Amino acid sequence: MGSTGVRDGEVVLRTTGLTKTFGGLTAVDQLDLQVHRGEIAALIGPNGAGKTTVFNVVTGIYKPEAGTVLFQEIDITGWKAHRIVTQGVARTFQNIRLFANLTCLENVMAGMHCRTSAGVTAALFRTGRLVREEREIRAAAEGRLAQVGLTDYTDELARNIPYGRQRMLEVARALASGPRLLVLDEPSSGLNPRETEDLMAFIKGIIREEHLTVLLIEHDMNVVMGISDWVTVMDGGKKIAEGTPAKIYHDPVVIEAYLGGRK
Amino acid sequence: MTARAPLLLRRVGLPLALLVFAAFPFGASDYLLDVAYFFGIYTLLGLSLNVVLGEVGLYDLGHAGFYAIGAYTTAILNTQLHIPVLVLLPVSFIAAGLFAFIVTSPIIHLRGDYLCIVTIGMGEIVRLALINNPLGLTGGPNGVYGIDSPTLGFLSIDSSFGYYWLVWIVVGISIIGLRRLQRSRIGRAWNYIREDETAAQASGVNVRAYKLLAFVIGAGLAGAAGCLYASKLLVVSPESFTFWESCLMFSIVLIGGMGSVPGVIIGAAAVTLFPEVFRTFASYRMVFFGVAMILMMMFRPGGLWPRRRGGTEARDLLERLWRRRG
Numbered sequence: 183m184g185s186t187g188v189r190d191g192e193v194v195l196r197t198t199g200l201t202k203t204f205g206g207l208t209a210v211d212q213l214d215l216q217v218h219r220g221e222i223a224a225l226i227g228p229n230g231a232g233k234t235t236v237f238n239v240v241t242g243i244y245k246p247e248a249g250t251v252l253f254q255e256i257d258i259t260g261w262k263a264h265r266i267v268t269q270g271v272a273r274t275f276q277n278i279r280l281f282a283n284l285t286c287l288e289n290v291m292a293g294m295h296c297r298t299s300a301g302v303t304a305a306l307f308r309t310g311r312l313v314r315e316e317r318e319i320r321a322a323a324e325g326r327l328a329q330v331g332l333t334d335y336t337d338e339l340a341r342n343i344p345y346g347r348q349r350m351l352e353v354a355r356a357l358a359s360g361p362r363l364l365v366l367d368e369p370s371s372g373l374n375p376r377e378t379e380d381l382m383a384f385i386k387g388i389i390r391e392e393h394l395t396v397l398l399i400e401h402d403m404n405v406v407m408g409i410s411d412w413v414t415v416m417d418g419g420k421k422i423a424e425g426t427p428a429k430i431y432h433d434p435v436v437i438e439a440y441l442g443g444r445k
Numbered sequence: 446m447t448a449r450a451p452l453l454l455r456r457v458g459l460p461l462a463l464l465v466f467a468a469f470p471f472g473a474s475d476y477l478l479d480v481a482y483f484f485g486i487y488t489l490l491g492l493s494l495n496v497v498l499g500e501v502g503l504y505d506l507g508h509a510g511f512y513a514i515g516a517y518t519t520a521i522l523n524t525q526l527h528i529p530v531l532v533l534l535p536v537s538f539i540a541a542g543l544f545a546f547i548v549t550s551p552i553i554h555l556r557g558d559y560l561c562i563v564t565i566g567m568g569e570i571v572r573l574a575l576i577n578n579p580l581g582l583t584g585g586p587n588g589v590y591g592i593d594s595p596t597l598g599f600l601s602i603d604s605s606f607g608y609y610w611l612v613w614i615v616v617g618i619s620i621i622g623l624r625r626l627q628r629s630r631i632g633r634a635w636n637y638i639r640e641d642e643t644a645a646q647a648s649g650v651n652v653r654a655y656k657l658l659a660f661v662i663g664a665g666l667a668g669a670a671g672c673l674y675a676s677k678l679l680v681v682s683p684e685s686f687t688f689w690e691s692c693l694m695f696s697i698v699l700i701g702g703m704g705s706v707p708g709v710i711i712g713a714a715a716v717t718l719f720p721e722v723f724r725t726f727a728s729y730r731m732v733f734f735g736v737a738m739i740l741m742m743m744f745r746p747g748g749l750w751p752r753r754r755g756g757t758e759a760r761d762l763l764e765r766l767w768r769r770r771g
Contacts, residue, residue, distance in 0.1 A: 267649035281640035285754045296649025305629035
């Protein structure tokens with residue numbers, strides 16, 4: 183892919199005129215955003231720019247006031263969050279949201295929920311299909327734990343593992359749902375440089391192996407410049423610039439808004 | 446040593462407990478059998494609320510309302526249409542479950558204490574409606590009397606001995622069913638919601654549907670308990686389904702440990718056997734109860750027998766005993 187300035191591949195996610203207001207505050211204002219298949223797209227901007235709100239609208243936590251969200255040509259605007267996951271958009275949260283009192287394995291198994299279907303009757307009579315399905319869920323979850331290097335913590339409660347591991351666990355849970363688009367809200371926050379580096383290498387790896395697309399919010403400019411193929415800059419709910427990292431890095435409008443008029 | 450402990454408790458403890466339950470009725474007095482009967486009823490009620498409160502973390506302080514629906518369904522259909530009580534057991538389950546589906550659908554999105562307040566109101570409305578004798582069916586404050594005792598083919602269950610078996614077999618079947626739900630994706634989805642509703646939703650759990658399912662199953666079990674209650678007392682009246690009953694069920698789950706089946710049994714034992722043992726101090730019962738609750742919250746906020754993850758609950762308990770000794 184590289185930073186040629188030309189974006190190839192089809193559009194995976196497209197928002198058009200996306201608007202979300204909270205009372206009198208317009209958090210997201212007429213936002214047009216595009217994410218292409220196979221790329222790492224970054225959404226950056228100063229605090230309060232509306233980045234997380236965009237994520238919450240895209241993943242169905244909030245309903246937008248106006249505009250549309252298209253995912254793989256399907257209009258998912260205003261869908262409930264659980265339907266959007268099933269469609270193939272998985273996410274992590276800025277302030278890690280795990281199921282604290284459940285084991286790491288059970289946390290990852292959550293991702294498999296939308297890919298399985300056993301109901302109450304199957305559970306009550308422990309049908310062969312249910313037993314098979316449970317075995318598959320377990321195996322898949324164990325596979326994801328191994329992938330993020332958490333096998334040793336399989337039966338440990340999520341709240342008892344170190345912070346950096348918790349973030350990897352959240353990524354594993356998101357991956358377990360078999361997404362096409364992975365949405366990461368500040369994946370490096372709270373991580374030390376070493377952990378950040380590992381995480382970024384991991385994300386690059388899975389994009390290659392599993393043909394994923396990633397959209398992330400990031401504050402660490404080194405991370406943004408180092409990993410992303412395309413950067414969209416927001417300020418005050420609006421898109422103020424977009425382009426390759428190299429172009430964004432020198433864009434005076436961005437420097438003005440994001441770096442506070444330095445240089 | 447600790448590694449062998451859970452095996453010991455599962456291989457020896459569980460069969461031993463079952464043996465005690467099976468041997469107990471032979472030779473026990475009718476009084477003891479009746480106490481054990483109510484222990485069973487409250488275990489079933491505790492299990493039913495545990496689905497809603499323990500598994501999903503929904504504060505439901507109106508559970509007596511579902512209990513009442515089940516009891517009155519049995520009472521009315523039996524006295525008016527003479528349908529046998531045991532046939533009415535599943536009918537009461539369905540009636541209470543359906544009622545729960547209808548009344549909780551519009552309030553299911555409420556969180557925490559807001560839901561709590563609304564369920565209190567729901568429970569009270571059920572009780573007041575029963576007192577007001579709608580369509581002349583509920584008999585007002587006097588209730589409905591003349592309910593048949595349950596019959597099973599030629600066998601009529603009219604002794605304390607028979608009732609004991611009836612209630613504990615129903616409890617046993619419920620426990621097996623609930624354990625199976627706990628260990629399926631349904632039980633896990635309930636726990637995900639309890640732990641973090643937003644994360645559960647973002648992981649693909651249809652939060653609304655699973656909350657409703659918990660209410661329907663929980664209310665259904667309470668309805669079944671109501672049916673058994675009506676068939677034992679042969680009379681039901683609104684005063685059996687007060688707010689206090691809902692509080693008792695709530696305490697059973699809190700005392701035992703949220704989401705723990707053995708915890709519920711211990712909790713039910715605490716609220717039914719304890720008052721019998723201390724009958725001579727009957728007037729101080731509430732004081733004991735209050736002090737016990739405060740001590741619980743201070744020293745064992747997770748309950749007496751919390752559910753253990755990634756292993757057996759028994760191991761947790763035994764490990765703690767061992768550690769204390771060592």
